[in-house]
Amino acid sequence: MLDGLDTTADHGPTAGSARIGYARVSTADQSLDAQIDALTKAGCTVIYSEHASGTKDTRAELAQALKALRSGDTLVVWRLDRLGRNLSHLVTTVNDLAKRQVGFESLTEKIDTSSAVGELVFNMFATLAQFERQLNSERTKAALGALRARGRKGGRKATLSLKQIRQAKTLMDDPELTASDVAKTFGVSRATLYNGLKRLKVDASGDHQPAV
Incomplete structure (x- = not known):
């Protein structure tokens, strides 16, 4: 008001x-x-x-x-x-x-x-804000490296688990990363990534629990 x-x-x-x-x-x-x-x-x-x-x-x-x-x-x-x-x-x-x-x-x-x-x-x-951005960027790159190091065995999964969706959302908050970068990290398409983020948003609103 x-x-x-x-x-x-x-x-x-x-x-x-x-x-x-x-x-x-x-x-x-x-x-x-x-x-x-x-x-x-x-x-x-x-x-x-x-x-x-x-x-x-x-x-x-x-x-x-x-x-x-x-x-x-x-x-x-x-x-x-x-x-x-x-x-x-x-x-x-x-x-x-x-x-x-x-x-x-x-x-x-x-x-x-x-x-x-x-x-x-x-x-x-x-100056502190710039330092904070640099730290966040370094953490994001480290997280990406760790996820990629684990790798995926076999073919791609059609969906992401709730834990993976939350990790993906955190990565998407980094302005230096694109949706393609994040999708590639989890071995899924951009469409699958966006669908997962939509499921997380629906879950947060309390409408229903996403399937994982």
């Missing part, structure tokens, strides 16, 4: 700029009140809020908040993990804001990218 809050706050925005807040909780039974109160006190005149898991690719209210920001505005969150799904996503989002000349502020960590110290902190985050 979108909460338009026209309030007199302790830290008013400068002329011609806006402080736009974004609040998020992960489950429907959690309250947004504490975050909204903190954002209002920090001078946010408009606050976008939603209930959404941090791992979700689609967060409608965050998308609306990012769309509403203009050059000179500042996006404000209560805590860093309210914005990014992970460190890499957080850094990418803030860097995209910087390219649009939009500031970013996190109240809990006292980070403000409009200041020299805040910019330095985020440069450190960017």
Whole structure:
């Protein structure tokens, strides 16, 4: 939901700029009140809020908040993990804001990218995010090597086990790997791989248990 809050706050925005807040909780039974109160006190005149898991690719209210920001505005969150799904996503989002000349502020960590110290902190985050990506890539390559080393005896199997589907999903999350790479690793076609991932998605929704 979108909460338009026209309030007199302790830290008013400068002329011609806006402080736009974004609040998020992960489950429907959690309250947004504490975050909204903190954002209002920090001078946010408009606050976008939603209930959404941090791992979700689609967060409608965050998308609306990012769309509403203009050059000179500042996006404000209560805590860093309210914005990014992970460190890499957080850094990418803030860097995209910087390219649009939009500031970013996190109240809990006292980070403000409009200041020299805040910019330095985020440069450190960017370095850590790159390190994290390299580690993940090395782990993925090691996992691929181990799976290929086991090999398959005989002909191809028409289906994948639930364990293999979960392994395949993890590998598919690596941007350096294609679906063909992952399918080849398990000795199946791309169609079989995608069918297996669909079965896993159905199972996660609780509709029914996939056959394995």
